[in-house]
Amino acid sequence: MATKRKVNNLLALAVLSVIVERPMHRYEIATALKDRGKDRDMDIKWGSLYTVVQNMAKANFLEIIGSERDGARPERTIYRITDAGRAELLDWTRELIAVPESEHHRFVAGLSILGVIPPDEVIELLGKRVEALRHSIEAVHRELADIAESGLPRLFIIETEYGMAMLEAEMAWANSLRAELVDGTFPMLDEWRRFHADHLSPSEVTALVERGMVEKRSS
Incomplete structure (x- = not known):
């Protein structure tokens, strides 16, 4: 703590x-x-x-x-x-x-309410994020190369290395999620699309999901 x-x-x-x-x-x-x-x-x-x-x-x-x-x-x-x-x-x-400590992240906040956006739009938005992350990673790579040429000891750039690792991990994860949406392997993708096509409210979506889970358990 x-x-x-x-x-x-x-x-x-x-x-x-x-x-x-x-x-x-x-x-x-x-x-x-x-x-x-x-x-x-x-x-x-x-x-x-x-x-x-x-x-x-x-x-x-x-x-x-x-x-x-x-x-x-x-x-x-x-x-x-x-x-x-x-x-x-x-x-x-x-x-x-x-000591690890939970930190608020804007991306996590968006993911927590991802269902309010239709999946096909999410595919487009994730593509934009991946591209932006790629540019950021390339910029950090250039920065690290310049630092290496300057002879600055690694001890003083370790936080930059960590930042790049986190960007690369985020890009890989966002790419993976986008791939699931594109190839249709993401769970309940058809239902997600129908929620938006039928203009269902959050409470109606919750009821459908809960009903489906109950039916699944009883079958």
Whole structure:
């Protein structure tokens, strides 16, 4: 089970991952996060950075060590990580790697109500998804090739490899589902088409399915 964190926002983890190197002010933190592509790895809302940093200071994960002023710009507060912040960084990272946790996914939400769309349209929609996934995979392959040429150690691109593996698995699964619909091997495909052809309501569909299951059991 996931630990209840004092600052339960992945942006806080991202901040800890960069400020562990040296003290920074918020602008430097944001620049480091963008330079390292953390906004691709985590759901980062840049507008909440100020609040997250403040909350981390209140939680004793960061401490203020001074400030600086650059010309006419406002004074910038400089933070550094505390021992408690280092412990939080390590504990949180260990948990994310070791403890699986259910995550909401837009695709899963769509699949959960797939029946509202006629199967022939689903075939078309899945084809579009597969094509989009193929383009994404090709882009990641190019990115990894560029990274390999740069000599960056694999340790620092492991999340990109994982992302590509998930894209490839999703594309394979979507292709498989589409193939079942195309060749007619998907269960109750004829009934699914009839539900839409007869404009049946969800309650009527449920009643038909339940009746069919009862008849199947009694036969």
